[in-house]
Amino acid sequence: MFIQSLKSEFTDKQILGVLSNHDYIRDLHELEITNLHNRVFTKDNLSVTGIEGCVRYKDSVKSPLYWQEKSEDLCEELKKADIVISHNSHYGIRDKKDLINEGYKGLLNYIDKNKPKYCVHSHQHKNIITKYKNTLVIGIYEGIILNTETNKIEKILEVEWEIKW
DSSP states (O other): OHHHHHHHHOTTSOOEEOOOTTSOTTHHHHTTOEEOBTOEEEETTEEEEEEOOEEOOSOOSSSOEEOHHHHHHHHHHSOOOSEEEESSOBTTTSOOSSGGGOOBHHHHHHHHHHOOSEEEEOSSOSOEEEEETTEEEEEOSSEEEEETTTTEEEEEEOOOOOOOO
């Protein structure tokens, strides 16, 4: 499992995350990963917050899926931070035509209001960087090491796939 390999490679690091639309509510807790959803983690004068899931595209109480209005409420509650980690992208930045790939309107509002330095998301299954106003929006598919002092991505971590037939 990719997350287990990260935990073994970076034993001296705090691992933070948010749940995806395919995760179950207790997944991060069971892996002993700090869940950033609606929380702020601060270390060395750098603050990180997060929001989980994506736009509700199916009925499920097991996965974090939210209507746009709820994403706006959740993001309004988020405290100001230097970095926002989300599973879903931000509305209007990387949207696709289907509901499952529509970005959160709440995240776009958060960027406009709080002006974080970075917003890091996945969900779109590609590595891409966009500057929105003064925020660097980083879409990742596998994993990155972001040097916040130099604003450079030092490494793209590749996911090891295990296929069972």
